[in-house]
Amino acid sequence: MTAFSLEPEQLARCADLRALAADRLRPLAGKGEPGRVNRPLVAELGRLGLLRRLFTSGALDLCLMRESLAYACTEAETALALQGLGAHPVHAHGTDTQRARWLPRVSDGDAVAAFALSEPGAGSDAAALELRAEPDGPGRWRLTGEKCWISNAPEADLYTVFARTTPAAGARGVTAFLLPADRPGLTGTPLDMLSPHPIGALALDAVPVTADDVLGTPDRGFRVAMGTLNLFRPSVGAFAVGMAQAALDATLTHTARREAFGGKLRDLQTVAHQVAEMALRTEAARLMVYAAATAYDSGAPDVPGRAAMAKLLATETAQYVVDAAVQLHGARALRRGHLLEHLYREVRAPRIYEGASEVQRAVIAKELYARTAEREPSS
Structure with a gap:
């Protein structure tokens, strides 16, 4: 089935990438240690040219890459996505010097990137972050505070860190900094999470930064964060669609072969209707993801709402599809090492990170009411 009228060349690239992920990336993923950066896997993504495409392709191509990788190897998908999330602010807002230093290394898979926005008390409410950037002379600050739930921490080589440069200013007083991992005063702790990739906490104790470390403009870092999320939220949806499709295909195969009640499982109307749903x-979900990505690529004004809808629908859908697949497979799907056991663990987190489902609903409602207000005549 062809979705969203993709061109034959796009469909062929997706098929090639699924095969590549199964043949070259999945074996490397299997050798990784849960909770640690799989640097051989990241390096292979670089050798294959996939990381470079993060900075040369549009949102739709990013979605197609993430969906294709997720179908065959979720670990490879996540490794690619985290490189993009952590380094996209450098690509989009960095100086020539910052880009020249870091983007080639990220693209080659030599340097691991991370996006450090969330804090213990500021996860979904990103504008409430409290990491302080205290003045330390003209164009100089000291960063003090904590970051938490940071993917690739504490093993990343560079962090995009968001800190408060103006107290009590909400989203308007946040600045984005490019922070190398070896900066004095920066330490990290791994967190034991339900995730195959590392997630950790960062402690910043008067970490020195200068104007040369700023991404974009001081006090305008929230735009950097939201611009990055508007690009990556639809692709989180693509990740979810890839997992849902893998679960659906496994279910089609299983129900067509499994004997039960004197026939195949697929012959039971309840099963057939469940698979159809x-x-x-x-x-x-796939169509909404592609539509949101296309809107981003065309510079449409309603990208925030479309991105939120795509992430919300796709991640909630994937949860439903994977859960239904487990139910139709029965106990075998819960055995360690089964595809669905793996997907069941993987599918939960995307409903939380990069804005929980509830946050996406808030974004959608805000965009709808803003659009309505623009259409209404002024009194």
């Missing part, structure tokens, strides 16, 4: 929701 899984397919329907997966395709609807």
Whole structure:
């Protein structure tokens, strides 16, 4: 089935990438240690030219890459996505010097990047962050505070860190900094999470930064964060669609072969209808993801709302599809090492990170009311 009228060349690239992920990336993923950066896997993504495409392709191509990788190897998908999330602010807002130093290394898979926005008390409410950037002379600050739930921490080589440069200013007083991991005063602790990739906490004790470390403009870092999320939220949806499709295909194969009640499982109307519902929701999510990505690539004004809708629908759909797949497979799907056991663990987190489902609903509502206000005549 062809979704969103993709060009034959795009469909062929997706098929090639799924095969590449199965043949070259999945074996490396299997050798990784849970909770640690799999540097051989990241390096292979670089050798294959996939990391470079993070900075040369549009949002739709990013979605197609993430969906294709997720179908065959979720670990490779996540490694690629985290490189993009952590380094995109450098690509989009960095100086020539910052880009020249870091982007080639990220693209080659030599340097691991991380996006450090969340804090113990400021996860979904990113504008409430409290990491302080205290003045230390003209164009100089000291960063003091904590970051938490940071993917690739504490093993990343560079962090995009968001800190408060103007107290009590909400989203308007935040600045984005490019912070190398070896900066004095920066330490990290791994967190034991339900995730195959590392997630950790960072402690910053008067970490020195200068104007040369700023990404974009001081006090305008929230725009850097939201611009990055507007690009990556639809692709989180693509990650979810890839997992949902993998679960759906596994279910189609299983129910066509499994003997039960004197016939195949697929012959039971309840099973057939369940599979149809899984397919329907997966395709609807895919279409919304592609539409949001296309809107981003075309510079449409409603990108924040579309991105939020895409992430919300796709991640909630993937949760439903994977859960239904487990139910139709029965106990075998819960055995350690089974594809669905793996997807069942993987599918939960995307409903939380880069803005929880509830946050996406808030964004959607805000965008809808803002659009309505623009259409209403002034009194």
